[in-house]
Amino acid sequence: MRKVAIIGTGQIPHRSRMFEVNEQELIAPSVRAAIEDAGIEPSDIEATVFGSAITSIQDGIEGVGRLVVDSMGGVLKPSFRVHTGGTVGASAALAAVYLVASGDFDVALAAAGTVRAGASGPRSQRALQLVGDPIYARGFSGGAVMGLAMNFKKYMEKTGTTEKHAAMCVVDARKNAGRNPFAHLKDEVTVAEVLSSPPLAPPVKRMDMCPTSIGSAAIVVASEKFAKGKNTAWVKGISAVGEPNTYPDRDVIEAKCVREAAGRAYSMAGMEDPAKQVQLVELYNACSYQTMQWAECLFLCGDGEAKDMVEKGAFSFDGKIPINPSGGVLTTNNGSDAAMLRVVEAAVQVMGKGGERQVGDVKNAIAMGWGGGQQFACVFVLSGDANY
């Protein structure tokens, strides 16, 4: 594949409500920030991709990508919307990468965001219930929290992990978010506070879950020729894998789609041992325990070993493999831009632009999105090294 680099990123501070903006106004500041960060002009953008998750079914807006095309500078250019559930922000970034990698474009922009409701608000949960088949599944579909509760319980049984381990991940996430000016939940919490927060669907408690955040993000990708001389994060490996949401013997804890996507992205990047070769991971942890589940599925440690890594602080800000120094999805979840923020934050770290949240010299980073009916996974391997 042709070499493709991320040359600019943008995001806005996320918060619970943003009544003062419409869809176009939500997206525009992130797009502007990404273009400025890339040091290019809006006219340099040759194609745009918009990512939004369940906007049409949740907010009743059809074709929201076409509604925001002006805000993205995409008028009379190739512009389309992708929609892969929670993965969508990463899928949109991935589409921009493919457009440039095709050789037909030098610069493409991807943006994502939803204005009316975040990922875990009541409206979103009602919309997520509509994911199920209307005859066979919808009647007992419980939205994201119910599904995650079952997985959390199964994960604990399978690995010996406890609710306390998951609470430690929340504590880390909140601490990290305090260093990120764009994060939503920044108040530090204790393990005891997480464990005593109100139950939603046992074992999931309120503080185990991500918030409902309003915000947006954008990313500019460019060809090797265009990226020359710029501060870049090179896209060394990519994969976005889907599996059916139900099939015999499906083990959602094993999460085949995540393992497969990770394996393909690592193989493409020539990476044999990610635990030794990456300095940072941004992963999609909508629920606390997923920090550990995904660490295992991304082969950062063996199955069942993530709890020990958490106890040792290996995934903390100063740890061996910092996970989500941005605070991650546990502190900021717009649903639409959450997976793009993983790519944005990984790129920011590789480019050394993280400010207070910069974890040091990041040569290689992994970004991961997850979603759909727990069936889509998207993995990026980013690098500061253009020689690959």
Place this chain on the structure above:
Amino acid sequence: MISAGGSVNEVYIAGAGLVPMKEKGEDSFADSVYNAVTGAIRDSGLTANDIDTVIDAGIDLLDGKGISNTELIAAAGCFLKEEAKVEEDGLTALFYAEKRIKSGKSRNTLVFGYSKCSCVDMEAYSNAAFDPTLYRRLGFTESLCLALQASAAKEKLNIDPDALLGALNDNAGRNPWMVKKERSNEEIISPLRERDLPLYVDGAAALVLTADRETCPRPVRLLSSWTATDSGNLSLRQPDRLASFEVAVAKALQKCGLRTEDVDVWELSEPTPYHLSLMVAGASICRAAELPALVKQGRVNPSGGACASTALVACGLYRTAFGAMYARGEENPFLPGGAKRVCVHGYAGVGMQTNTIAVLEAAQ
């Protein structure tokens, strides 16, 4: 299956699968998609295991389902394959699939699109495409936008809608995939009568694209594809011009070094006869007055076009499958002679906001 190898210059349509469009189909989404997908894979000479990437086109609000690809990828055999969903016309999904193959990452890509318009209040659905604060409350719908554009087209061009509809419906009558329905002259919204407006139907279409010409028995070269989107603000668009269509045609032809006169057959997705006239005039395919004759000759929409049967989302893929039939020289009742080069089109959004073009050529 998945390659990290070098870039690809030539992309082929290896196979196509269609289900007959129906005004009210009995099949579920999954059944329709399964039938179209298995038809396309069988036609391609490949097996489901050879497919490395699946790109689907669907629209949640139209489906009444959140993240509607969650269940339909099973019907498409997408087990641990690269996957994405595009919420546009299926031809835009094909545009994306083509870029993925050209990147060298994918080799064999399945593209499918589907809808069941019979289950949807299309006016309410299209009203939801407008800004909820400003335009939506004014009652804007697809029919209203089409009527505004049709009025402007009527003023600008010499259009005989009855002659054009007569020619299109004659062609549609020979097409076994289309719905056959007599529609009335009742004026719905001036200047559009019931028979001028799209007949929204149920349908599903699938195509297999490949980088490996040798593996497929009857390849059709996908010379180029391009897509363009007009402003999301209606007041910034000229009602008598489909600017994004013109850009898409010009760029698609430019990418493969062709001119409009090099194209033998145009398969265009027209919501109304007025829009077909705007398209051909704007892209300098012919003058509006010449259009009925070209339709009769089979140079424009030998399939009968989209107005007679609009399977929203799948529409552009139906046109592409028809185009592939012509380029292969397949026996079909609606274009007996075949064609060397075919230009196919799909659109999405109110008032044809997004337009996508693909140029096909009979493989040497």
